Amino acid sequence: MKYSKLVEVYKAVESTSKRLEKTKILADFLKIVHENELETILLLLQGKVFPEWDKRKLGVAAKLVIKSISLTGGKKPSDVEKKWKTIGDLGEVSKDLVGRKSQATLFSADLTVEKVYKNMVKISSVEGHGSVDTKVKLIAELLSNASPDEAIYIVRTVLEDLRVGIAEGTLRDAITWAFLIKEYEIASKGKVMSWKGPEGSYNEYKEEFELVENAFNKTNDFGIVAVAAKKGTSRLKKTGMQVGKPIQVMLGPKERNIKNAFERVGRPAALEYKYDGFRIQTHKDGGKILLFTRRLEEVTAQFPELVKRIKKFVKGDSYIIDSEVVGYNPNTGNYMPFQNISQRIRRKYDIEKLAEQLPVEMNIFDVLYYEGKEYINEPFWKRREKLKKIVTEEPLQVKLADQLITGNDKEADHFYQQSLKAGNEGLMFKKLDAPYRPGKRVGNMVKMKPVMETLDLVVVGAEWGTGKRSGWLTSFTLGCESDGEVLEIGKVGTGLKELETEGEVTFNELTELLKPLIVKEKGKLVEVKPKIVLEIAYEEIQKSPTYSSGYALRFPRVLKIRYDRGLIDCSTLDEVQDLFYGQNK
Numbered sequence: 001m002k003y004s005k006l007v008e009v010y011k012a013v014e015s016t017s018k019r020l021e022k023t024k025i026l027a028d029f030l031k032i033v034h035e036n037e038l039e040t041i042l043l044l045l046q047g048k049v050f051p052e053w054d055k056r057k058l059g060v061a062a063k064l065v066i067k068s069i070s071l072t073g074g075k076k077p078s079d080v081e082k083k084w085k086t087i088g089d090l091g092e093v094s095k096d097l098v099g100r101k102s103q104a105t106l107f108s109a110d111l112t113v114e115k116v117y118k119n120m121v122k123i124s125s126v127e128g129h130g131s132v133d134t135k136v137k138l139i140a141e142l143l144s145n146a147s148p149d150e151a152i153y154i155v156r157t158v159l160e161d162l163r164v165g166i167a168e169g170t171l172r173d174a175i176t177w178a179f180l181i182k183e184y185e186i187a188s189k190g191k192v193m194s195w196k197g198p199e200g201s202y203n204e205y206k207e208e209f210e211l212v213e214n215a216f217n218k219t220n221d222f223g224i225v226a227v228a229a230k231k232g233t234s235r236l237k238k239t240g241m242q243v244g245k246p247i248q249v250m251l252g253p254k255e256r257n258i259k260n261a262f263e264r265v266g267r268p269a270a271l272e273y274k275y276d277g278f279r280i281q282t283h284k285d286g287g288k289i290l291l292f293t294r295r296l297e298e299v300t301a302q303f304p305e306l307v308k309r310i311k312k313f314v315k316g317d318s319y320i321i322d323s324e325v326v327g328y329n330p331n332t333g334n335y336m337p338f339q340n341i342s343q344r345i346r347r348k349y350d351i352e353k354l355a356e357q358l359p360v361e362m363n364i365f366d367v368l369y370y371e372g373k374e375y376i377n378e379p380f381w382k383r384r385e386k387l388k389k390i391v392t393e394e395p396l397q398v399k400l401a402d403q404l405i406t407g408n409d410k411e412a413d414h415f416y417q418q419s420l421k422a423g424n425e426g427l428m429f430k431k432l433d434a435p436y437r438p439g440k441r442v443g444n445m446v447k448m449k450p451v452m453e454t455l456d457l458v459v460v461g462a463e464w465g466t467g468k469r470s471g472w473l474t475s476f477t478l479g480c481e482s483d484g485e486v487l488e489i490g491k492v493g494t495g496l497k498e499l500e501t502e503g504e505v506t507f508n509e510l511t512e513l514l515k516p517l518i519v520k521e522k523g524k525l526v527e528v529k530p531k532i533v534l535e536i537a538y539e540e541i542q543k544s545p546t547y548s549s550g551y552a553l554r555f556p557r558v559l560k561i562r563y564d565r566g567l568i569d570c571s572t573l574d575e576v577q578d579l580f581y582g583q584n585k
């Protein structure tokens with residue numbers, strides 16, 4: 001397929017804010033995509049080159065793109081950079097500079113989706129001496145053959161900052177419309193057929209929507225889902241989990257007290273310690289073990305001791321289990337808060353030594369797949385029974401999450417206090433007969449913790465400091481998440497330190513993390529890819545027309561960097577709303 005066709009779709013989707021229109025544009029397009037190209041197209045529509053769980057990463061910074069534009073457009077890098085600071089968007093800069101150039105060379109070849117994709121994949125694999133030059137050339141090769149419009153989207157894609165407004169739900173609906181609802185043109189007229197829409201025509205096609213939704217939740221991969229949907233419902237039904245491919249984790253809303261928590265999950269319920277660690281999804285396939293974080297990043301290499309222990313203490317040839325890995329003091333055996341061990345997720349060297357200094361215990365709380373059978377639709381109590389049979393418990397190594405089944409407030413409170421005393425965050429309340437719902441923050445499990453409400457917000461922009469803070473980014477624009485999109489909720493500049501202080505976030509640390517993520521720069525303002533999540537304390541949530549979420553925070557303050565979180569699991573607009581309405585209770 002010609003890349004220009006895909007660009008037409010990007011532009012059409014970008015030009016409307018109406019979800020139904022976007023869905024229709026995408027559905028019409030997906031219908032004409034050849035099966036061989038569906039997976040690539042679905043990644044590119046999401047502005048991705050690799051799925052989340054893939055180890056390969058693009059990692060292209062703005063500086064590199066500037067060099068490529070300069071090479072193609074025959075301008076000095078400093079001139080490109082200057083233009084960038086005035087226009088603010090590197091895509092637009094490339095449109096201007098590269099566009100003029102390609103009009104001069106009339107014989108440039110037509111770009112194909114395949115070529116664009118191939119070069120991007122290559123970018124991720126070049127390493128070592130001269131790699132910067134090679135990457136610059138790979139991008140420049142695309143730009144020199146691109147039309148001005150194509151240049152925009154090539155640049156935005158390599159920067160992983162597509163911004164055409166295709167939310168996950170829209171893509172899921174588009175796949176359903178394209179392949180399973182033949183008469184969607186008529187059906188969609190005047191009727192709302194989106195996931196979030198009211199009843200009505202959605203109900204007529206409930207089964208179709210759910211098939212696509214389920215397949216996506218299990219595979220986490222729109223490419224696989226679209227290919228299956230194109231082949232028909234029976235193929236879609238067979239699309240199951242695959243060991244080695246992480247599935248979206250189930251999340252839980254928060255409740256303020258025991259009574260409310262029970263109201264959500266019913267009595268009796270399974271109450272579990274809520275450990276203050278990080279979530280690890282383990283996949284075992286024969287001798288091979290893979291560990292993923294809740295952001296679906298693979299972290300197997302960082303936890304060699306866990307790999308060994310899982311093999312020893314968890315029976316079975318192939319399985320997917322869910323757990324919380326929590327750190328403890330090697331001298332006392334007492335649990336430690338997450339931030340004390342967060343470096344274990346990122347550390348790339350001296351791993352064995354770090355594992356001794358910062359030992360961890362794995363607390364298994366769910367099984368999603370075991371020896372060829374999916375368990376997610378089994379009730380929770382059955383999944384727990386299964387775990388009991390396959391896990392040999394060894395405290396401080398691998399064990400089942402501490403659990404109490406009760407419907408009694410007093411017993412629940414006692415268990416809650418006991419959990420806090422042991423150094424945990426609080427309790428999880430789990431519905432006994434509920435299935436595991438991947439990727440959902442549903443009421444099948446509910447969390448309860450005493451600490452002040454904080455929000456985990458993603459940084460989307462910042463401002464370069466002046467005076468003694470020059471060289472650092474200051475004043476960070478924060479966003480929450482809604483259906484895969486980021487909505488702004490305010491700015492934060494306090495809580496960060498100028499000098500290195502144990503356990504505190506410094507301007508320097510945050511600046512270094514954000515610098516490679518800058519996608520737009522205008523004057524002192526920068527826009528960054530939404531990847532870094534901060535835990536934010538505040539005094540109050542207020543309604544505000546200033547920010548796209550409709551809310552703002554009073555006196556926000558940075559508490560810590562949540563290295564374990566990304567856009568998919570930062571605070572949602574729904575949570576912000578709940579907190580807002582709960583404030584005055």
Ligand code: AMP
Nearest residue numbers: 272273274275278279324365401428447
């Ligand atoms: P929160 O991080 O506040 O959204 O709470 C949900 C998280 O608590 C999950 O994603 C897990 O990482 C963690 N967690 C700790 N203990 C448990 C448990 N027993 N069951 C489920 N999740 C747990």
